[in-house]
Amino acid sequence: MEPFSFSNILNKWSSELIQEIYQRTDEDKVLHALDKDTLSIEDLIALLSPKAQPFLEKMAQKANRLTRWHFGRTISLYAPIYLSNLCASDCVYCYFASHSGIREKRVTLTEEQLRSECIALNEKGIQTILLLTGDAPKIVPVDYISQAVRIAKEYFKSVSIEVYSMDEEHYAQLAKDGTEGVTLYMETYDKDTYDKVHLSGKKKDYLYRLDALERAGRAGIRRLTCGVLLGLSDWRLDIVWLALHAKYLEKMCWQSVVSLSFPRLKHTPSRFKVPHIVSLQELVQIITAMRLFMPYSPFNLSTRESAEVRNHLIPLGITSMSAGSSTRPGGYKVYQGTTPTQRPVLEQFEIDDQRTVEEVVSAIKDKGYDPVWIDFDPGFIKSL
């Protein structure tokens, strides 16, 4: 017998089957889904369908209510630290891609540089961070990430990672180091699209990436964050698969928090045009429908949205967001000011929300929400 994995479930929910359910969806099914406490996948599909668009305000109000019940009027704040922009995979939508042809500087932070970055972020009040790298396990190995986590733990209450997918034993090592969460977007669950946009490198291995979060959960990682890169493929399919994946992870890793992120692909390298642009209205439909489907899950809002959009989305189901972010290694201190003679350090994508941490905090307060700086997992109190 083949070992059970999420791919078994994914195979059952073919795009044809999901399309068929979308076809059958009518207004009654949408209203029915809106009324229920516990939604089935069919109910979720009803809320994601074009037929649900006239009910967006109702969905938003319910999403707001459910989020308040479970999280109160609070927004957790974090900041990313890019450890490296070196990459051995060639993903057409990403500025870090190995064959992007972009000549800006590629760097990996040294220990001293990482410490400077940590101190700079500490001074802004940040207590929760996400460490990121490109997809280059040979150049930026697990040992390097492990050391980076241990260093970061000296400065922050909560440290999570968003790096390449790895083996269970590697996740176990990182959990031991004090890694609270692993963020790993599948980018798209659509196998054909996945193959087309990932040209080469280890990331091309679809199944290895698909099962990575489950490996992380089994290894004792307590916060698993999944997501799709909105814009790569038909979101009405990808979000359903994402929901199935999240539910699967909840059952398999019942002690882990499964959270979701909704990054919209906006700026891409010139060789790639976003094929399935997701409108703001559609993004709202996605977030609110998913909130009704998973009332207790933390939802993260990507750094990729503008200040205005981020302000509007706060009461719609979001529970955490980044603040004062930089997407280039050394962006907080080491390579912060780049002199004209210096080649600038490559950033992963352009940030639309240029506000400082204080500005984000005051925007959150203006909305009647309390910014939360610490929500660490006491499972790692050994390193407190």
Add this chain to the structure above:
Amino acid sequence: MEEINNTYLDNDPLIIAGRKFKSRILIGTGKFPSAEALRKTIEASGTEIITVALRRVDLKKPENDSILSVLNPKEVLILPNTSGARTAEEALKLARIARAAGLEPWVKLELTPEPRYLLPDPIETLKAAELLIKDGFTVLPYIQADPILAKKLEELGTATVMPLGSPIGSNKGLKTKEFIKIIIEQSNIPVVVDAGLGAPSHAAEAMEMGADAVLVNTALADAQDHEKMAIAFRLSTEAGRLAFRAGLGPQRNTAEASSPLTGFLFNSNNKS
């Protein structure tokens, strides 16, 4: 009226581990939109016991913390909780951190290994209670409404038991009513109904049943008007307590005329 009310309440303190409290409402500090909303709630509710999640506060810089900055340890008992802990050992470590930071050695024991419904783990809770009591803590454990577990914890020496009314944050009220009744009936230590109390009527219901106190968080934190809602919960908790002490009549399913079946016996026209 106010005076009569106060006389009754003053003569009826809540006693936990030998310590007297006038108020029978405990407040959780999660989910409040601002420090100001929390401050108003504390004042208006009259609470004297406030639980604080250790994972959410900065014990090193209490003056900067939006929760700790509004709590005055001279006026209220700050009851650290171990929320987020998933094993007995983690709970013990957290409690020790709080004590080392200068808080009183009281702890609300919360062991919730599953992050979605935050239901308490009975096995780890029992283990942790034993470890904490040995370490000198006054322990108030959050538990499923399980009468046997409640007795076992009492035997270990916990200061209270805190059974849940319904899942935390659900506002669904006393879904576990039948089991809480049994716990109250059998308990020799105060029973504090925790979690799920979403309306003042739920708090009143718990108190009428004979609960010694209630813990409220979400319903207060999520109120539009924090002050009014806090007053409503204070009044309903007091009302429920007074009704319990006054002795409520039993509930009936039908209206009951005084003697519909045997009245004829006493009807003068029917004497034969």
